[in-house]
Amino acid sequence: MPRRTATDPRSPTRGTASLSRERLLSAAIDLADHDGIESISMRKLGQQLGFDPMSLYNHVRNKEDLLDAMADAVVGEIEPSLGDADWKMSMRDTVLSARQTLLRHPWAPSVIESRRAPGPATMRYFDGATGILRRGGFSVALVHHALHVLGSRILGFTQDLFDDATDRPDPEAAAKLADSLAAAYPNLAELARTASHEGGLGGCDDDLEFDFALDLILDGLERLKYG
Amino acid sequence: MPRRTATDPRSPTRGTASLSRERLLSAAIDLADHDGIESISMRKLGQQLGFDPMSLYNHVRNKEDLLDAMADAVVGEIEPSLGDADWKMSMRDTVLSARQTLLRHPWAPSVIESRRAPGPATMRYFDGATGILRRGGFSVALVHHALHVLGSRILGFTQDLFDDATDRPDPEAAAKLADSLAAAYPNLAELARTASHEGGLGGCDDDLEFDFALDLILDGLERLKYG
């Protein structure tokens, strides 16, 4: 690849002469948002930015370091809930706000889950969530349990086990397949049949399911608080 | 790599002349169990088995196909609970049995979560879980909700967000670090202080936390059943 200067029209994304960690980070997040996480490579990122891939190593220790920073940046985008409501409302608002943020970055859940240690924004987020519960009257021990029960849901996501969006270009073939599966998996067949009446299995409303689960858990925690 | 025959002493794992999907699968699971999932490559697997890496493609469509098979094989190892108890006990036993199985394959959670579609054993497992709830008196709609609330926990795992096992070779340095973190994250500091009295943060008992969360969810579902 030939040398390119800051004013070279072939490198539209090279805005200033020198790279920075911030610019690298936001370019990486943009690329992941648009093309998916599997398209994040040091080489492609370098190309995107108009720098030699090896230049990136001046601003980031290695790819893991970059992924750490990406994950933490996304958590840092979450808008904290205004803290004057009761703990349950605050927690609910916080988690749903996290969910809104994460939906803008579909790659983030798997990257967040694969991190070995939380970054500062993530620490701050958990500190905030812990504070909400403590101020709401939870014992330290119960807060600890609560964080484990909520798991990744506290950051607004659940890693869906598999796309139950059974893509059906051909409804007739799908029905045939469904019949044959029904014999092997009668209980799942019943589930699918009912769900599809309500607008398609997989058309199962993720937002609604998330809310349902969150409320069940928060209600359970509230009950334990008075247990 | 030189040609090796079935009797070549340099290829100890080559037991019979020809490869099979089963042998490939169990070799892959063994390798992942011992060396971790990141050490699973078509090339290493071929070497391990004493075959040219390209031979694997006669038994497996590609690496994703292999990972699909690995995930489904692990779910197939789960021993189903004997079904005569009440739904809550059956569900609890099933999930805890799943957990025991998954603990033998630490790589499995992330592989299972990254699958796009469930294999037959996984379908069977979910069909069984669905059956337990239906026979326990849950409506189809509530079963659907229940599966979403349980999420990956139904398969016996939760993807821990990060190792809260703060490795501390030097307790003095750790204490110093803790002090400085306490200023920035007071609520987490309180949590850590308390947990470490009970035998170390991260020394937080995962089994106990899993049980706690599972019971909270099952209790919540039971309550909704009568709601």
Place this chain on the structure above:
DNA sequence: ACCTGAACACCGTTCAAGT
């Protein structure tokens, strides 16, 4: 201080050739 390019040690996979 930051950027560059060659080089190294890996990947997954296709394809033509062997047996």
Place this chain on the structure above:
DNA sequence: ACCTGAACACCGTTCAAGT
């Protein structure tokens, strides 16, 4: 039918060399 090896198109990263 199954196995092989060369080849292709990728990776992340080190290191010496440039400016």
